[in-house]
Amino acid sequence: MCLLCHTAPIPEERFQGDIGPPLAGVGARLDAAQLRLRVVDMRRLNPATPMPSYHRIDGLQRVGAAWAGRPVLDAGQIEDVVAYLRTLRE
Ligand code: HEC
Numbered sequence: 335m336c337l338l339c340h341t342a343p344i345p346e347e348r349f350q351g352d353i354g355p356p357l358a359g360v361g362a363r364l365d366a367a368q369l370r371l372r373v374v375d376m377r378r379l380n381p382a383t384p385m386p387s388y389h390r391i392d393g394l395q396r397v398g399a400a401w402a403g404r405p406v407l408d409a410g411q412i413e414d415v416v417a418y419l420r421t422l423r424e
Pocket of ligand 1: 336337339340353354360363369373376379380382384385386388415
């Protein structure tokens with residue numbers, strides 16, 4: 335889902351987005367805490383960002399019943415994403 339808006343060095347994914355910045359090298363630019371904040375809730379850094387907040391449940395609109403009260407990614411999934419982003423060093 336990140337590839338809707340970002341490119342990442344995953345050659346087998348042919349269709350990648352360009353709404354967000356390329357994720358290649360992001361693990362060298364940002365540390366784990368910075369990456370975590372961006373994935374959890376980019377809106378804290380940029381209230382106008384189109385990037386979804388993957389781990390917040392307050393202040394959302396039009397949430398489907400099955401998702402009400404649940405973040406898109408749970409804490410463990412957030413850590414998996416952060417760990418992956420940390421590997422993107424170049
Ligand atoms: C709807 C589009 C969209 C989606 C989906 C999206 N992003 Fe983003 N992302 C952005 C935009 C736009 C930015 C630039 C920050 C801003 O908006 O101020 C960004 C910024 C980032 C950054 C900071 C990059 C940098 O160089 O500072 C990271 C890391 C990131 N996204 C990771 C992710 C991950 C991981 C996912 C999937 C779990 C994801 N994004 C899904 C649009 C998106």
